[in-house]
Amino acid sequence: MLKIGSVVLGASDVRRAAAFWADALGYEPREEMEDGWVVLKPAEGIGVQVSIGRSETPVQEHPRVHLDLYAGDAADQAAEVERLVALGARRVDWDRYPDDADFVVLADPEGNRFCVIDTGRG
Numbered sequence: 784m785l786k787i788g789s790v791v792l793g794a795s796d797v798r799r800a801a802a803f804w805a806d807a808l809g810y811e812p813r814e815e816m817e818d819g820w821v822v823l824k825p826a827e828g829i830g831v832q833v834s835i836g837r838s839e840t841p842v843q844e845h846p847r848v849h850l851d852l853y854a855g856d857a858a859d860q861a862a863e864v865e866r867l868v869a870l871g872a873r874r875v876d877w878d879r880y881p882d883d884a885d886f887v888v889l890a891d892p893e894g895n896r897f898c899v900i901d902t903g904r905g
Contacts, residue, residue: 787831789822790850793838794893797821799871800835803892806870807852808833842894845879849896851886856903860887864899 794800801821805811810823810833819837824830854860864887868874875896877888886898 789832789834791834791836792891792893792895793840794835794895795837795839796893797835797837800891800893800895803871804833804835807867807872807891842890842896846896849898851898851900853900853902857901859903860899860901864889867899 792800792804797816797819801812801816801823805823808823809826811826813822813824813832821835823833823835825832852863854863864874867889871892872889875888875890880888885901885904888896888898890896
């Protein structure tokens with residue numbers, strides 16, 4: 784049986800991306816960054832790792848794969864969005880929001896899109 788061990792993101796500035804995602808998720812480097820590559824793991828407990836590797840590929844406006852980060856409810860979602868923006872994320876003017884969206888689209892400092900989801904709607 785397979786399981787997801789790591790989600791891999793590309794970045795032109797691996798250190799900057801690693802610092803953002805470590806702060807955003809409460810992760811830490813599994814080992815020292817080498818040759819433009821680092822694996823982040825949960826600081827407490829077991830979970831999916833986030834690996835960041837050097838890439839010069841342009842960011843996609845509508846990526847085929849992205850991260851969904853779950854917040855407990857609308858208030859938690861709003862607080863997390865503000866925290867992530869303070870860490871260096873930016874809001875994305877997303878042209879595909881449904882009328883009653885339960886998600887907010889952000890981009891990390893490298894431009895990689897991700898969503899913060901309000902899971903409290905049931």
